[in-house]
Amino acid sequence: MARVMLDVSSVYKSFSEPVLVDISLHLNGGEVLGVVGPNGCGKTTLLRIMAGLEFPDRGSVRREGKVGIVFQEDRLLPWKTLWENVALGLKYHGMRGEELTKRIREYSSMVGLTDSDLSLHPRKASGGTRRKAALVRALVLEPEILLLDEPFTGLDVKARASLREALKWIWDEYGLSTVIVSHQLEELLPLADRVYVLTPKPARVAEEIDLRGMDLERRLERVKEALLHILSRAGSD
Amino acid sequence: MTQGRKEADKGREIAFRTGRILAGLFVLAIWISASTTGMLPGPAEVLAYLLSMKLEDIVPQVLKTLYNSITGFSLSFLASMVLGLLSHKLSLVKGFSEALSEIFNSTSALVWSLVLVATLGVLSPLPPILVVAAVTLPHVLTATVSALSSADPGLLEAVRSVGAKPSDEFFEVILPSSVPLLASASRVGLGTALRISVVAEAFGSSGGVGYMIIRSYNLADASGVLAWSIVLIALVLGLDQLVLKPLERRAKRWLE
Numbered sequence: 222m223a224r225v226m227l228d229v230s231s232v233y234k235s236f237s238e239p240v241l242v243d244i245s246l247h248l249n250g251g252e253v254l255g256v257v258g259p260n261g262c263g264k265t266t267l268l269r270i271m272a273g274l275e276f277p278d279r280g281s282v283r284r285e286g287k288v289g290i291v292f293q294e295d296r297l298l299p300w301k302t303l304w305e306n307v308a309l310g311l312k313y314h315g316m317r318g319e320e321l322t323k324r325i326r327e328y329s330s331m332v333g334l335t336d337s338d339l340s341l342h343p344r345k346a347s348g349g350t351r352r353k354a355a356l357v358r359a360l361v362l363e364p365e366i367l368l369l370d371e372p373f374t375g376l377d378v379k380a381r382a383s384l385r386e387a388l389k390w391i392w393d394e395y396g397l398s399t400v401i402v403s404h405q406l407e408e409l410l411p412l413a414d415r416v417y418v419l420t421p422k423p424a425r426v427a428e429e430i431d432l433r434g435m436d437l438e439r440r441l442e443r444v445k446e447a448l449l450h451i452l453s454r455a456g457s458d
Numbered sequence: 459m460t461q462g463r464k465e466a467d468k469g470r471e472i473a474f475r476t477g478r479i480l481a482g483l484f485v486l487a488i489w490i491s492a493s494t495t496g497m498l499p500g501p502a503e504v505l506a507y508l509l510s511m512k513l514e515d516i517v518p519q520v521l522k523t524l525y526n527s528i529t530g531f532s533l534s535f536l537a538s539m540v541l542g543l544l545s546h547k548l549s550l551v552k553g554f555s556e557a558l559s560e561i562f563n564s565t566s567a568l569v570w571s572l573v574l575v576a577t578l579g580v581l582s583p584l585p586p587i588l589v590v591a592a593v594t595l596p597h598v599l600t601a602t603v604s605a606l607s608s609a610d611p612g613l614l615e616a617v618r619s620v621g622a623k624p625s626d627e628f629f630e631v632i633l634p635s636s637v638p639l640l641a642s643a644s645r646v647g648l649g650t651a652l653r654i655s656v657v658a659e660a661f662g663s664s665g666g667v668g669y670m671i672i673r674s675y676n677l678a679d680a681s682g683v684l685a686w687s688i689v690l691i692a693l694v695l696g697l698d699q700l701v702l703k704p705l706e707r708r709a710k711r712w713l714e
């Protein structure tokens with residue numbers, strides 16, 4: 222049995238109204254875990270709680286390692302170049318000079334970003350380049366757990382394929398345990414080992430599906446079926 | 459369709475520019491009609507006066523006024539940054555700043571000038587600077603407080619997620635995010651500073667464009683009053699259009 226890297230247990234979170242209700246799920250070491258659910262159901266909130274950027278009202282989160290997070294909007298500082306954005310975390314951790322340069326090059330080349338890509342300011346860079354820079358900003362800190370919020374949204378076909386390749390590289394190289402939140406099933410399902418399907422707001426875990434051993438067609442069919450099921454149930458409430 | 463829209467845009471642009479020129483002519487027309495009463499020298503007379511003035515007479519006074527305004531504005535800017543930053547954390551300072559703004563905002567430049575000149579003496583170079591600081595403070599302080607809270611929470615969370623400390627958050631996100639709003643506030647603030655500075659200068663004897671206007675007035679030199687007023691208007695307009703407006707525009711692009 223692989224070790225559990227992230228354990229979310231009976232988490233409840235409410236803002237002005239309940240958003241997450243009794244969420245329990247776990248991420249195994251080396252696994253790619255998908256989280257799918259209707260728009261606005263609370264996926265980002267769940268991810269922020271996993272990352273420790275937000276705290277649950279009830280329940281607990283146990284993390285077995287450092288967490289890196291890539292946000293739905295790239296959240297790069299517009300007045301800094303991509304390189305400077307990527308270097309921020311390392312600087313906060315006291316890394317300078319050669320060591321810093323080497324570390325950034327190592328991870329940026331892995332996702333296919335060159336020094337000249339990184340010399341751009343965010344507004345001058347393409348969506349795909351920005352998304353990859355946001356990914357590198359998390360990776361250079363060498364997290365053991367990677368959290369990706371809608372990594373494929375807003376990217377064109379080519380950029381999506383390129384990002385997919387980059388992620389596969391990272392998993393092959395580091396076996397990085399990853400949670401991906403996405404409503405783009407065509408992008409997510411080929412990559413994920415398991416998925417949790419969430420209900421509309423307030424989110425509960427409706428179903429956990431192990432995708433291993435299924436081909437893509439079967440995966441799509443299975444997850445769409447689960448989504449249809451919860452939506453029809455929500456509709457009849 | 460797009461052709462038609464382009465034409466319409468162009469027409470609007472021309473109309474707009476014509477409106478701007480008409481405003482200038484309107485002011486000139488008022489001046490000319492006022493001068494027909496014989497109490498006020500006309501444009502030609504004042505122009506002749508202006509041309510007779512020596513550059514070495516004008517420049518030091520203009521520099522003096524610029525110095526007063528910029529120093530006074532810088533004082534209020536610095537005070538605002540400190541108060542704005544502390545208001546972020548301390549409700550006491552927040553209440554203090556807010557009430558101070560309200561009091562200062564209700565106090566006329568005339569009152570400040572009289573009080574400060576009476577306290578510090580007519581020869582003191584300080585009153586114009588302090589009056590500028592006091593009069594611009596409420597606006598600059600309000601703008602600074604809102605500028606410092608204009609940072610995108612998403613960006614703050616992003617730098618926190620890679621290990622930023624509160625001081626990193628301030629210098630790397632909060633301060634840079636506030637640049638556009640601070641630039642707008644500075645443009646308005648410096649324009650106000652120039653116009654206020656001359657009021658305070660008029661009450662002292664330490665020089666500046668305001669002092670020259672009041673001196674001409676005391677000598678019953680009406681052309682001198684108008685000539686120095688035109689110097690002041692040119693200074694305010696020139697600084698705004700040639701320096702502050704372009705700077706503001708650049709600062710606006712900062713966050714894109």
Ligand SMILES: Nc1ncnc2c1ncn2[C@@H]1O[C@H](COP(=O)(O)OP(=O)(O)OP(=O)(O)O)[C@@H](O)[C@H]1O
Pocket residue numbers: 236237240259260261262263264265266267293422
């Ligand atoms: N900080 C907050 N304060 C108040 N309400 C919040 C906050 N964060 C999220 N919410 C609310 O919680 C609900 C879930 O938001 P969340 O962003 O987690 O959903 P999501 O599933 O990620 O949505 P999307 O599909 O748009 O990405 C929304 O109704 C949102 O308005």
Ligand SMILES: [Mg+2]
Pocket residue numbers: 264265266293370
């Ligand atoms: Mg979301």
